[in-house]
Amino acid sequence: xxxxxxxxxxxxxxxxxxxxxxxxxxxxxxxxxxxxxxxxxxxxxxxxxxxxxxxxxxxxxxxxxxxxxxxxxxxxxxxxxxxxxxxxxxxxxxxxxxxxxxxxxxxxxxxxxxxxxxxxxxxxxxxxxxxxxxxxxxxxxxxxxxxxxxxxxxxxxxxxxxxxxxxxxxxxxxxxxxxxxxxxxxxxxxxxxxxxxxxxxxxxxxxxxxxxxxxxxxxxxxxxxxxxxxxxxxxxxxxxxxxxxxxxxxxxxxxxxxxxxxxxxxxxxxxxxxxxxxxxxxxxxxxxxxxxxxxxxxxxxxxxxxxxxxxxxxxxxxxxxxxxxxxxxxxxxxxxxxxxxxxxxxxxxxxxxxxxxxxxxxxxxxxxxxxxxxxxxxxxxxxxxxxxxxxxxxxxxxxxxxxxxxxxxxxxxxxxxxxxxxxxxxxxxxxxxxxxxxxxxxxxxxxxxxxxxxxxxxxxxxxxxxxxxxxxxxxxxxxxxxxxxxxxxxxxxxxxxxxxxxxxxxxxxxxxxxxxxxxxxxx
Amino acid sequence: xxxxxxxxxxxxxxxxxxxxxxxxxxxxxxxxxxxxxxxxxxxxxxxxxxxxxxxxxxxxxxxxxxxxxxxxxxxxxxxxxxxxxxxxxxxxxxxxxxxxxxxxxxxxxxxxxxxxxxxxxxxxxxxxxxxxxxxxxxxxxxxxxxxxxxxxxxxxxxxxxxxxxxxxxxxxxxxxxxxxxxxxxxxxxxxxxxxxxxxxxxxxxxxxxxxxxxxxxxxxxxxxxxxxxxxxxxxxxxxxxxxxxxxxxxxxxxxxxxxxxxxxxxxxxxxxxxxxxxxxxxxxxxxxxxxxxxxxxxxxxxxxxxxxxxxx
Numbered sequence: 001x002x003x004x005x006x007x008x009x010x011x012x013x014x015x016x017x018x019x020x021x022x023x024x025x026x027x028x029x030x031x032x033x034x035x036x037x038x039x040x041x042x043x044x045x046x047x048x049x050x051x052x053x054x055x056x057x058x059x060x061x062x063x064x065x066x067x068x069x070x071x072x073x074x075x076x077x078x079x080x081x082x083x084x085x086x087x088x089x090x091x092x093x094x095x096x097x098x099x100x101x102x103x104x105x106x107x108x109x110x111x112x113x114x115x116x117x118x119x120x121x122x123x124x125x126x127x128x129x130x131x132x133x134x135x136x137x138x139x140x141x142x143x144x145x146x147x148x149x150x151x152x153x154x155x156x157x158x159x160x161x162x163x164x165x166x167x168x169x170x171x172x173x174x175x176x177x178x179x180x181x182x183x184x185x186x187x188x189x190x191x192x193x194x195x196x197x198x199x200x201x202x203x204x205x206x207x208x209x210x211x212x213x214x215x216x217x218x219x220x221x222x223x224x225x226x227x228x229x230x231x232x233x234x235x236x237x238x239x240x241x242x243x244x245x246x247x248x249x250x251x252x253x254x255x256x257x258x259x260x261x262x263x264x265x266x267x268x269x270x271x272x273x274x275x276x277x278x279x280x281x282x283x284x285x286x287x288x289x290x291x292x293x294x295x296x297x298x299x300x301x302x303x304x305x306x307x308x309x310x311x312x313x314x315x316x317x318x319x320x321x322x323x324x325x326x327x328x329x330x331x332x333x334x335x336x337x338x339x340x341x342x343x344x345x346x347x348x349x350x351x352x353x354x355x356x357x358x359x360x361x362x363x364x365x366x367x368x369x370x371x372x373x374x375x376x377x378x379x380x381x382x383x384x385x386x387x388x389x390x391x392x393x394x395x396x397x398x399x400x401x402x403x404x405x406x407x408x409x410x411x412x413x414x415x416x417x418x419x420x421x422x423x424x425x426x427x428x429x430x431x432x433x434x435x436x437x438x439x440x441x442x443x444x445x446x447x448x449x450x451x452x453x454x455x456x457x458x459x460x461x462x463x464x465x466x467x468x469x470x471x472x473x474x475x476x477x478x479x480x481x482x483x484x485x486x487x488x489x490x491x492x493x494x495x496x497x498x499x500x501x502x503x504x505x506x507x508x509x510x511x512x513x514x515x516x517x518x519x520x521x522x523x
Numbered sequence: 524x525x526x527x528x529x530x531x532x533x534x535x536x537x538x539x540x541x542x543x544x545x546x547x548x549x550x551x552x553x554x555x556x557x558x559x560x561x562x563x564x565x566x567x568x569x570x571x572x573x574x575x576x577x578x579x580x581x582x583x584x585x586x587x588x589x590x591x592x593x594x595x596x597x598x599x600x601x602x603x604x605x606x607x608x609x610x611x612x613x614x615x616x617x618x619x620x621x622x623x624x625x626x627x628x629x630x631x632x633x634x635x636x637x638x639x640x641x642x643x644x645x646x647x648x649x650x651x652x653x654x655x656x657x658x659x660x661x662x663x664x665x666x667x668x669x670x671x672x673x674x675x676x677x678x679x680x681x682x683x684x685x686x687x688x689x690x691x692x693x694x695x696x697x698x699x700x701x702x703x704x705x706x707x708x709x710x711x712x713x714x715x716x717x718x719x720x721x722x723x724x725x726x727x728x729x730x731x732x733x734x735x736x737x738x739x740x741x742x743x744x745x746x747x748x749x750x751x752x753x754x755x756x757x758x759x760x761x762x763x764x765x766x767x768x769x770x771x772x773x774x775x776x777x778x779x780x781x782x783x784x785x786x787x788x789x790x791x792x793x794x795x796x797x798x799x800x801x802x803x804x805x806x807x808x809x810x811x812x813x814x815x816x817x818x819x820x821x822x823x824x825x826x827x828x829x830x831x832x833x834x835x
Contacts, residue, residue, distance in 0.1 A: 059706070060832055080708030095703035097696045098823070108696050109707035116688050158707070 004165070006036035009071070010197050011056070011087070011166050016065035018051055025051040026062070027221040033166065038188055038198045040212035042205070042241055044443040045414070048221040049201045050092070053168050057089045058082040069166075080109075088159020092170040092201075094151050096143045103139040106158050129161050135187065148175035148296060152184070167191065168199045173207055177296055178471065178504040185211045203241070203444075205234045217241055242444050252455045255479040258287030259322075261432050261463035262308075267317030269303045277303040279487035280317065284522045285432065290454065290464040292478030294471055295507055300487035301467045302344070305436050308465070309341045310334040321432070335364050340425035344436040344467075346414065350421040353410025357402050358391035360409045361424050398423035399449065415446030422453055432463045439473060451477060471503065480521075485509040492521040526659050532779045533663030538737060540768075540775030541674050542567070542729035546753035547760070547767050548681050549725030554757055555685065556718035557698040557824040558606055561617025563726045564750025565624025566598045570730025572628035575741040576635070578643040578734070587643075588670070588731050595727020598624065599720035607715045610828035621750075629743040645739040646670075668736040670728070682764040694718055698822035701829040711829050726750065748805070755812050761819050770811065777807040 004010060011033040018026040025048045033039050043049045054060045056067065058076040067074055069085045076082050082089070096105050103122060107113055113122050123139055130136045135153045143151065152172060159167055169188075173181045188198050188211060202208060208215055208229075215232055217225035217240040225240040263284040271277035277300040285291045293301055306312035308319065310331035319327045321337055329337070343349040351360045362371050371387050372380040391405040400419045402412055409420060418438065425433060435454060439447040454477060458464050468474050474481055475495045483491040483506040491498070491506035491513050505511040546563050553560045570591035578587035598620060605616040648666050655665040685691040693714055696704040701711045733749070734741055752774060760767025781803040788796040 057706070078708065079706045083708055089706065091706065095700070095706045097699045097703050099699050100692075100696060104692055104696075105703075108692060108704060109709045111689070113689065115690070117692065 004035045004070070004195060006034075006195060008035050009033070010035050010069065012068040012071075013052070013056065014066045014068070016052060016055060016067075017063045018048075018055060018060060019063055024221050026055070026065075029065070029218070029221070029223055031216060031223070033197045033199055035165075035195050035197050036192050037213040038192055038200055038211055040208040040215045041199060041201045041218065042203065042208050042215055042237060043218035044203055044241055045441060046220075046443070047218040047241075049218055050170055051221075052218075053089065053170060053199070053201060056082065057087060057168065083162050083164075086163060086165040087168070088162060088164025088166070089168040090152065090155045090159060090170065090172060092172075092174065094155050096151060096154060098142070098144040100143065101139065102137050102141050102143065102146070102154050105143060105154060106139075106161050110162070126157075126161065129157065133157070133160055133187075134190065148298075149177070149180040149183075152176070152180075156187075165195070166197045166199070168201070170201045171203070172200070173202070173204065175297065175469070177507045178500055179508060181207075205237050205241075208232075208237065209234060219243055238444070251452060252477070253459070255289045255458065257289040257479070258461070260284045260286050261322060262465065263318075263320045263323075264308075265318045265320075267304070267307060267319065268315045269300075269307045269312055270315060271300075271303055276315075277487050278307065278314075281484075281487070281489050282519050282522065283482055283489065283492075285463040285465050287431075287463050288458055288461050289479040290458050290466055290477055292466040292468065292474035292481045293484055294468070294474045294481055294503065295484035297469050299484045301436075301484055303487075304484070305341070305344075305434055305467055308334075308434055309339065338429065338431040340428065340430035340433045342418075342421055342425055342433065342435040342438050344440070346417050346421065347410065351409045351417060354408055356406045357395065357400065357409050357412070357420060358387055358405040360420060361391045361394055361405075362387050363424065365428050394423040394427060398453075415442045415449075418442060418446065418450060422450060426453065426457055426462075430462070432465065433457055434465045434467075436467045437469060438466070440469065471500070471507075475500075475503075482518075483507055485512075488512075489518050492518050527662075528783075530659045530662040532776075532783055533659070534666065535779035535782060536772060536775035537664060537667060537671055538775070539778045540771040541668070541671050542732045542737075543749060543753050543756060543771040543774055544674050544678055544768055545670075545725045545732065546729040546750055547756045547771055548678055548764050549722030549729075550753055551722075551757045551760070551762060551764055551767055552681070552685075552694065552718045553722035554825055555698045555762060555822055556694050556715045557701060557822060557827060557829070558603070558715055558719045558722075559613045559617060559826040560599075560602055560606075560620070560719060560722060560726075561614060561754065562598065562602055562620025562624065562723075562750075563753055564746055564748065565621035565628075566595050566723050566726040567624075567730035567733070567746045567750045568628040568744070569594050569598060569624040570727030571734040571745050572632055572730075572741055573727075574731035575641075575643060575734045576631075579641060582644065584644075584646050584735055587735050588728065591727045591729075591731025591734075592724050593727070595724040595730070596720055598727070599723025600716075602723060603716045603719040606828065607712055607719070610830065613826045613828075625744065628741075632741050632743070640740075642740045643735070646736045668732075670732045670736060678764055678768050685764060690714075695822075698824055701824050702831075705829075705831060715829075726753075729753070752805070752808055755808055758819050758821075759808070759811055759815055761815065762822065770808075773811060774804055774808055778804040 009032050013029060013031045016026050016029040029052055041049050051060065055062045058078045058081050067076060074085060103126060106126060107122050126139055135157060137150050137153050172184060176184060192198055200211060212229050215227045215229060216223055217237060219241060265282050266280045267278055268276060268280050269278040295301055303312060307314045310329050313328055318325060326334065326337055347353055366372060371383060373383050374380050388405060395402060395405060398419050400423060401416050409417065412420065438454065439450055454464055466474065466477055478495055481493055481495060482489045483503065485507060486509060490509060546567060550560060550563055573594040574587040574591040577590040578584055602616060602620055605611045606613045646668050648668055651665040655661040693704065693709050696709060697711050697714045705711050733745060738745060756767050756770040759770040781800040785797045785800045
């Protein structure tokens with residue numbers, strides 16, 4: 001691509017329509033991107049942002065509409081066409097081959113290094129590119145060894161190495177720490193000063209205000225607003241995005257912590273890869289409080305949750321519930337002891353997608369009265385009438401949007417599946433609720449609803465253990481917070497006690513509180 | 524044991540390993556691209572029958588080898604069409620190919636030759652000048668059938684291509700994460716077709732080798748499960764051609780030793796032991812598989828069809 005003047009329109013789409021079975025993902029979308037600007041594409045999940053970008057990148061074929069690059073009409077039949085037009089995309093879920101090295105991932109698909117790969121030449125060119133763009137990752141490291149921030153740099157380099165002048169980033173900050181996010185924004189500013197165009201897809205309003213020059217808001221497949229950053233305000237963007245007024249507030253009063261419900265001492269556990277993922281951690285959760293775990297994904301949170309719920313055997317340490325030792329108990333007993341889990345893997349772990357909503361709601365209590373009734377000793381039968389009644393009640397109480405209680409749970413939207421799980425887990429009389437990434441991937445409305453439910457559970461005397469990759473969620477919901485880094489607790493505090501930059505340092509392992517201080521915090 | 528006996532045991536080891544190595548490295552390539560081809564056994568049977576037929580009719584052994592390759596190619600195309608284009612369940616598609624090859628090879632043999640005893644002039648072992656004069660090893664490795672020499676070259680070359688060439692990189696990427704490869708302009712469909720067809724062609728060749736070099740005749744189920752052993756050896760080799768090759772030698776060696784023991788037991792008249800010995804190679808492979816199975820990590824996209832347009 002030849003040099004372009006700043007402000008020149010480099011990419012334009014007109015009247016793009018894309019239908020999937022049952023939905024119109026893009027409904028006559030028009031969009032212009034100029035050289036030297038960061039364009040933020042704002043919208044909730046399912047608004048059609050990613051679909052639109054996949055069309056521009058050639059992954060989807062549009063049903064209608066035209067695409068222009070540098071004023072010329074183009075037909076993009078696949079990523080190969082997009083790449084040769086100077087379009088690069090950084091996907092939300094990194095498109096990387098974990099078992100290959102950084103270098104191999106970056107040169108994948110390129111022809112210029114010969115049939116027998118000239119890795120020396122490739123490495124030399126890559127080092128030059130690292131220099132030029134001020135990014136660096138070890139070219140010989142395997143992807144699975146990298147942190148999320150490093151993976152993202154690889155992803156950006158993949159695009160730049162192919163000469164991308166139009167860079168699309170899909171929800172790039174969802175996996176980053178505050179520091180890494182800041183770094184990324186700086187890098188993006190540098191790119192656009194160099195004449196590139198950046199399309200930044202997000203649903204986070206704060207980020208839009210921080211990094212964008214121009215903002216396009218999408219809702220239900222349509223563009224509903226185009227603004228310059230200077231003329232935009234957060235409430236206005238939120239209204240455009242959601243289609244109604246949004247309260248950025250969680251109804252949350254003072255916590256009234258009671259007796260200790262869960263106590264964990266010196267807990268250790270291995271990951272699936274056979275390395276120690278939880279390295280001797282100690283904490284406790286009291287009745288009527290929310291304890292939050294902050295940290296970058298993959299620092300042992302998953303393994304910790306699995307141990308607490310009996311899905312993974314600890315290698316050392318003790319877990320007690322109301323003083324009773326439950327270490328290493330199997331899951332079905334953990335459930336009976338009164339621990340609830342709202343799992344990260346909503347569809348695969350949280351529900352049985354092919355079962356009805358009603359059946360999913362009574363999964364763990366199907367053997368209790370009045371759902372199963374005694375016929376004579378040794379034989380019980382299910383009462384579908386009572387199951388139905390119970391399901392109808394929960395659907396109403398938790399506002400689960402479903403055509404009926406007989407609908408298969410897999411057909412519900414993400415937010416409604418999550419409401420179903422919460423309805424089940426909060427209604428079966430548990431003492432401790434473990435919520436793992438409870439709002440990840442949900443839209444603003446559902447997120448608001450679910451956060452308020454967790455606070456309500458706390459206020460009614462439950463102990464809540466919250467694990468979330470969304471730092472602002474941890475800070476706004478929790479009464480006490482612990483930061484996990486590489487399987488250890490690196491910091492403990494109450495929200496408001498530490499500035500966000502410092503929390504970021506603990507999340508990255510750059511700073512660490514002494515062990516005694518951490519343990520004293522839970523006394 | 525005399526040096527001659529050791530040499531002849533090793534010689535038979537290499538002979539028995541050769542068809543497995545062809546079928547195995549072919550399957551390895553297919554699996555590295557994400558296609559699990561369980562039809563290897565059936566393709567080998569069809570390759571064996573076709574090469575037997577061509578050798579019997581023309582007397583030209585080179586044509587016989589090529590016929591085996593050709594029929595493998597055709598069946599590979601069928602497998603690729605079913606699993607890549609139609610996105611069928613690969614286990615079902617592969618089993619279909621197996622039963623098809625098993626039944627059709629036997630049916631055609633019986634239809635064409637009936638109960639008549641048919642045999643072909645087998646290929647001869649060729650001595651390599653100089654190298655064949657090395658004590659023990661010379662006679663074992665360098666007085667061999669033509670396909671053995673092909674194997675000596677082919678497996679290292681395929682290893683090299685897999686790890687050092689652009690195609691090999693694309694192949695590995697497609698088998699691990701086809702979407703990532705696709706987003707960089709790698710043609711997932713083409714690579715999976717090529718790998719599957721190449722793998723099946725090599726399985727066809729393996730069948731031809733069995734018939735033309737080892738048995739000289741055809742009969743029902745002539746492969747005795749070697750196609751499935753080849754699939755097992757891919758796991759044993761943890762998807763690395765050289766490790767897989769070592770596995771074929773292990774199978775070849777246990778087969779060769781079992782044959783020697785069979786001779787011994789039949790000489791002293793203990794016939795039940797003769798049949799028992801036939802089981803040894805399979806037990807050895809089973810044990811070897813159990814030993815390495817904990818470390819084996821299959822290509823992440825193995826047996827998963829790829830579809831570019833899915834709504835997320």
